Amino acid sequence: MSGAGASQDSGVRLGIIAGGGSLPFEVAKAAQEAGHRPFVIALAGNAGKDIEQFPHAYIGVGQIGRMLRLLRREKCSAIVIVGSLRRPNLLRLKFDSGFVWNLPTLLRLMKGGDDSLMRRIARFFEERGFELRASHDFAPNLLAPAGIFSRAKPSPEAMGDIKLGFQVAKALGAFDIGQAVVVAQNYVLAVEAAEGTDAMIARCGPLNKWGVKEKRGVLVKAPKPGQDMRLDLPAIGPKTVELAAASSLAGIAVQAHQVLLADQAALVEKADSLGLFLYGARADEF
């Protein structure tokens, strides 16, 4: 399980700041199997119960002071941030004094597009002495492979849709917008911005079904051009496949080695049982 990044480290005390979904558990498990010592800082209301199998503590999203104290107490030399995060309702957040001290910085963090937010979060930790790392440095097997990784194969028409999808994603990358597009029969059905991939796929159902029964159309998901690979990598999981099937899509294409696969075995099994293809496009392919 140990990859290029992890093999250079030995026995790192790794702080895992854990959002929702299965990825935080998978990263902690892979890191432990590679000889590291994970400590999970679980974001309450987001992180799943499974992370409790590792040394851990819960914090609220507003408890920046507590988070920094925990990272110091546990002598974490590196940290990763992984998992989904519900956009906080600012009126309901519980703030600690660390939050208040860091408030000017945090307010600056909130303005502007997603990607620059990510870069500023990275700098925030680095200025406080923690090395921010990519979760796939410790769990390289979570990255999507190149080529077809399902039983179903993309048709020539689907390959055309995939190409158009990556072109649209690339054009949008300059604007810090979402990382996903749905294309069917050379027609862009939906573009993700702030609503998230799941909501975007869901609205494609009625748009994709005018009078035909066969599956068609592709979800394309890619990182932004120049994206900081340590933070907020796009991810797909079994639920993504279910939603794509419910909207009658023929398959999913991701950028190989730059998109995370959550719960990979279940994801592939789901795609195979529903007849969808899974495709990892190489960076130079489109």
Add this chain to the structure above:
Amino acid sequence: MSGAGASQDSGVRLGIIAGGGSLPFEVAKAAQEAGHRPFVIALAGNAGKDIEQFPHAYIGVGQIGRMLRLLRREKCSAIVIVGSLRRPNLLRLKFDSGFVWNLPTLLRLMKGGDDSLMRRIARFFEERGFELRASHDFAPNLLAPAGIFSRAKPSPEAMGDIKLGFQVAKALGAFDIGQAVVVAQNYVLAVEAAEGTDAMIARCGPLNKWGVKEKRGVLVKAPKPGQDMRLDLPAIGPKTVELAAASSLAGIAVQAHQVLLADQAALVEKADSLGLFLYGARADEF
């Protein structure tokens, strides 16, 4: 009411192929006032009752043969196509023999993005001897003016959002995608593809409301770069303003002279009563 385009014509027998909304009626009225003789071909299930004030006939969306016969019988030398069109359910369409004869052409029309579809529709009519004209040739007052045309004025922050919105719309234009974007606080909330502007605005409500009460964010609507101005010009109307207000947006910006205003008096009144700004950006402004 007569503008540059209309003044070159006198007493044109004008075939108005009418979809939904108030624009077909407004075009017919303006054309009649300018001395032309409109004949409305109303698309059943789309066109409103108000067009019955003019000489008219109803056709089904699949009745291409009947439409061409009517245009010839009425000796229409020019036609305009205006109004919204529900995407037809192919299984429920009633076809006539004209549809079947033209089927190979029509099937080619259905493939590919919106804008090339429009160009091919124009060619379809021109090859059959009808000059396709822009509806604003006959009703120039329907085009959005330049500058602020509401009581409320865009804030400097809103002007920044407008600029980003036009940049995104421009980047997407190359892909025949929708013509609208919502930006709030320098963050792209939503991008329109196949779902239509109304659905896109509606989903911005929850995305735009995390814990604040003041209005913010802008709907930006523009034609595609290089768009055929005779067909499918973007439009806004009173309902657009209502939806924008319901999603807590501060205003609406359109490309001046390239976006149609449906029911303009009611639109401006609605914006003024709800406190939204309306802004027409010049082509060289952003």
